Amino acid sequence: MRGRLISVEGLDGTGKTTVCAALAARLEDAGVRVLRLREPGGTAVGEQIRGLLADPSRTLEPRTELLLFAAARAELVDTVVRPALDEGTWVLLDRFVDSTLAYQGAGRELGDDTAGAANAIATGGLLPDRTLLLLAPAAVRAGRMDHRGEAADRLEQAGEAMFARTEARYEQLLTEAPERVRAVDASGEPDDVVRLAWDATADLLEAAATSG
Numbered sequence: 001m002r003g004r005l006i007s008v009e010g011l012d013g014t015g016k017t018t019v020c021a022a023l024a025a026r027l028e029d030a031g032v033r034v035l036r037l038r039e040p041g042g043t044a045v046g047e048q049i050r051g052l053l054a055d056p057s058r059t060l061e062p063r064t065e066l067l068l069f070a071a072a073r074a075e076l077v078d079t080v081v082r083p084a085l086d087e088g089t090w091v092l093l094d095r096f097v098d099s100t101l102a103y104q105g106a107g108r109e110l111g112d113d114t115a116g117a118a119n120a121i122a123t124g125g126l127l128p129d130r131t132l133l134l135l136a137p138a139a140v141r142a143g144r145m146d147h148r149g150e151a152a153d154r155l156e157q158a159g160e161a162m163f164a165r166t167e168a169r170y171e172q173l174l175t176e177a178p179e180r181v182r183a184v185d186a187s188g189e190p191d192d193v194v195r196l197a198w199d200a201t202a203d204l205l206e207a208a209a210t211s212g
């Protein structure tokens with residue numbers, strides 16, 4: 001049976017990495033084979049592209065940025081994600097196509113059509129079975145990022161207005177694709193966020209068990 005594709009989305013500081021790690025562990029406990037990946041990345045070329053995109057000493061045109069994300073995604077989808085799903089492995093993605101709609105389409109103001117076209121080329125139409133959208137107030141996100149103590153990368157240096165547009169586009173997904181995209185309140189303690197994320201995923205596991 002084909003594996004399931006789950007993506008975890010949200011602004012930086014919403015706790016995506018923690019949620020991905022915990023969900024992967026819980027799915028494995030439930031007997032599911034899981035592959036956890038991050039975007040951009042997950043392949044040798046994807047990790048190199050990630051370095052280019054993050055480098056604070058570079059400036060990139062918005063369309064260049066869009067196409068670099070798309071290139072990393074195409075490589076990941078073709079060489080890792082599709083083969084894994086085909087062999088029945090569940091794939092847990094820390095960011096996927098909705099990041100491009102939110103950050104490049106809305107944040108960088110390239111528009112849905114342009115961002116969607118890049119996504120279509122990169123994925124051939126592959127969409128997640130479930131997307132968890134982690135939502136937390138700006139103060140909570142900023143606190144978590146300060147706590148990490150890392151210097152801001154090129155993408156994190158964008159202004160507040162860009163992140164406001166990105167967040168608004170993310171939230172629009174909840175009404176556009178309510179079956180696929182579920183909001184997860186990510187403002188609480190990690191255990192609480194993980195519990196809510198699990199609750200928003202568990203039906204996939206139940207459905208997979210029922211269909212054998």
Ligand code: TMP
Nearest residue numbers: 039040069095096099100103104155156
């Ligand atoms: P992260 O791994 O810390 O979430 O960093 C990835 C960065 O890349 C983050 O700032 C969001 C950004 N990003 C986009 O702008 N568009 C995309 O399509 C993806 C996958 C990530």
